[in-house]
Amino acid sequence: MTTRRYKKQERHEQILLELKLKPHVRVAELAKQFGVTTETVRRDIEDLGRDGLLQRAHGGASARHAGAHHDLDARRHQRVAERERLGRFAASLVAEGSSIMVDAGATTMEFARFLAFAETRVTVITNSLQVAMILGQSPATDVRLAPGEYLPREAAVVGTETCEYLANYNVDACFIGAAGLSEVGVTEAIAGFGAVKRAMMRQSRARHFLIDASKFGQTHMTRVASLDEIGSLVSDRHPTAPLSGVLRERGVRMLSPDIQKSAPARV
Structure with a gap:
């Protein structure tokens, strides 16, 4: 046979x-x-x-267990090409001379890397040591690192001190990662990250969530934002139905290299 x-x-x-x-x-x-x-x-x-x-x-x-979440080093080696594509595109959204908040994560690290390559003149406030070190190499970037409780596996700080520090600033936009996006909203798997993301959202005029397509349909323990609070979803590809329809109904602006043919609006 x-x-x-x-x-x-x-x-x-x-x-x-x-x-x-x-x-x-x-x-x-x-x-x-x-x-x-x-x-x-x-x-x-x-x-x-x-x-x-x-x-x-x-x-x-x-x-893969539902809700399982790898630490930063492991996540950096997953979906590398997609994350690079997303990071490059997201960096193109940052306007010269703007102020932004950037949280910790493998995707926001790629965003920071391409922002540093572009040498965009920008002020960045972050809770991520990796983001701070990457952007600190660009002479055009003013980096401010928040204090707080250090998470070694994430190379980031969290906690009350971090959120209080962020509350002292008002910025043009925030660029935030997440562990999941579903009809429930944006969710996070790492303890302490949700509060930091929400603090950044409160202080930002515009909100951009950098979420790669592998996280569509996933829901984790901590809710970061309802769909109405997202602002812009920046991903490596456009969500498919039914999620895309729900996002559109809630007024979420969906941006990706595939669908953004013209020059994207900068913040």
């Missing part, structure tokens, strides 16, 4: 389907099922792991 040959996309879909039916899959069993080498299956698992769709484990892979 001839073994069916699975294409790469078909293998990826089948692996994810298997993980919906059982908590763990093994490389050797998948290789036999697909009629490919174990190295091919390992590459498939690495691809899916980088996209955050499963958790790599010894000898195979495990299902």
Whole structure:
């Protein structure tokens, strides 16, 4: 009997389907099922792991637990191309001479990197050590780092002192990441991050949420903002229905490199 040959996309879909039916899959069993080498299956698992769709484990892979959230270093190595695309586009939204608040996260780090490359003259207030260090390399940027309780796994500060510091400033816009976006609103998985994001929103004339498409449909413990409070959603691609329809009804401005053909309005 001839073994069916699975294409790469078909293998990826089948692996994810298997993980919906059982908590763990093994490389050797998948290789036999697909009629490919174990190295091919390992590459498939690495691809899916980088996209955050499963958790790599010894000898195979495990299902990604609902609500699971990796630390900053792990997230930086997931969806790298998409995050770079989002960060480059978001940086183009910042107007020369403006003042902004930027929170901590892998996506906002990419945003900061492209903003530094552009040498846009801007004042940045942040709770992220990584964002501060990246933008501190640009001679055009005035960086102000908030005090607070340090989270080593996130290279960021949070807490009452952080929020009180942010309340001393009024800025043109905030650029904020998030762990999830669904019909519930914008949500966050890391303790302390939600309060900092809300503090930044209160002090900003315009709000921009930088959320890559892998987080669409996800809901985490802490609600950061209702859909009415978002302002602009900046992503690597346009949301699909039904989320796109709900966002449109709530007046959310959806921006991405795919749909923003003309020069974007700057803040």
